[in-house]
Amino acid sequence: MSYTLGQKQLDSIEDILQQDLIDNGVRCVFLIDMAGNIIANLDNGEKQHDIYSLAALAAGNFGAVSAMAKIIGENEFSLLFHKGKKENIHFNKITTEFLLITIFGNDISLGFLRLKVSESVELLKVILEPLLSV
Amino acid sequence: MAFVNLKNKEIQVKIVYYGPGRGGKTSNLEYIYRKFAKRINTEMVTVKTHGDRTLFFDFLPFDIGIVNGYDVKIQLYTVPGQVKYNATRRLVLRGVDGIVFVADSMAVRREKNILALKNLQENLAVYKKSIFKIPFVMQYNKMDLKEQGIPLLPVETLERDLNSQLKTPSFPASAVLGSNVVATLKRIISMTVASIKKDLI
Numbered sequence: 543m544s545y546t547l548g549q550k551q552l553d554s555i556e557d558i559l560q561q562d563l564i565d566n567g568v569r570c571v572f573l574i575d576m577a578g579n580i581i582a583n584l585d586n587g588e589k590q591h592d593i594y595s596l597a598a599l600a601a602g603n604f605g606a607v608s609a610m611a612k613i614i615g616e617n618e619f620s621l622l623f624h625k626g627k628k629e630n631i632h633f634n635k636i637t638t639e640f641l642l643i644t645i646f647g648n649d650i651s652l653g654f655l656r657l658k659v660s661e662s663v664e665l666l667k668v669i670l671e672p673l674l675s676v
Numbered sequence: 677m678a679f680v681n682l683k684n685k686e687i688q689v690k691i692v693y694y695g696p697g698r699g700g701k702t703s704n705l706e707y708i709y710r711k712f713a714k715r716i717n718t719e720m721v722t723v724k725t726h727g728d729r730t731l732f733f734d735f736l737p738f739d740i741g742i743v744n745g746y747d748v749k750i751q752l753y754t755v756p757g758q759v760k761y762n763a764t765r766r767l768v769l770r771g772v773d774g775i776v777f778v779a780d781s782m783a784v785r786r787e788k789n790i791l792a793l794k795n796l797q798e799n800l801a802v803y804k805k806s807i808f809k810i811p812f813v814m815q816y817n818k819m820d821l822k823e824q825g826i827p828l829l830p831v832e833t834l835e836r837d838l839n840s841q842l843k844t845p846s847f848p849a850s851a852v853l854g855s856n857v858v859a860t861l862k863r864i865i866s867m868t869v870a871s872i873k874k875d876l877i
């Protein structure tokens with residue numbers, strides 16, 4: 543199965559990510575599918591990451607954590623977050639097929655980030671959900 | 677599950693190297709990485725255990741350039757071959773577009789190849805994919821061991837064991853020396869890209 547996103551859809555996705563996340567201080571955000579493909583990625587221009595590797599590992603990591611949850615009888619873990627000294631990374635699932643990953647510094651609180659992420663997730667769902675019914 | 681980005685004119689394709697443990701899946705990727713170092717501008721990602729065995733997967737992004745106006749980005753993955761890592765194998769297969777099965781030609785590994793192929797069929801079924809329909813290339817690896825006097829299975833036997841029903845293109849190869857590694861890669865890329873094209877039209 544392949545799927546396609548057009549210019550208009552990708553523009554709206556990038557607008558959502560820019561306004562809700564990057565403009566609010568997030569360093570880097572990317573939207574990927576569970577196969578590890580990158581749909582959109584934006585950053586604030588400070589740092590360039592190797593996003594292809596990051597996406598592959600993030601999809602693998604998310605899959606592994608979901609499988610762990612099932613083994614211990616949880617449907618899924620609601621908070622997926624790794625804390626570093628300067629950089630932190632947060633994962634949020636969108637429908638069953640997509641994943642939103644944000645990288646942010648210590649100047650943003652986790653609570654604020656989660657709030658902003660969940661707002662964007664609701665907006666992104668509107669664009670992404672129709673893809674699954676194809 | 678290939679992703680087509682109409683805005684950047686980019687297609688992302690996922691190809692997985694599958695096969696029994698210690699069969700040379702990682703060696704295939706390592707050879708490709710060395711050979712095409714100039715075209716691959718990132719590090720090869722590999723999650724290994726102590727004994728140099730793949731724990732989760734290896735990952736190598738590979739840009740093949742422009743095809744029909746689209747920038748085609750190939751993502752090469754390997755799975756851990758050891759039997760006990762089936763859960764991670766299944767994770768890596770998610771959204772796969774094409775498969776290379778790296779079989780071990782050593783006579784002592786005959787049964788392992790057959791089991792790994794069966795396991796692949798089962799794991800693809802989880803994602804409602806058929807081993808008979810997905811782009812698939814067979815590689816009989818370790819052909820170089822013949823010169824060291826190690827008993828190998830003749831290609832005819834390997835074909836009968838693994839490819840009598842699939843009837844897919846196959847290559848005798850040596851991942852360590854690099855023989856037919858690129859031929860295998862080229863074949864799977866062309867089959868996969870062709871199948872995606874068909875999908876989209």
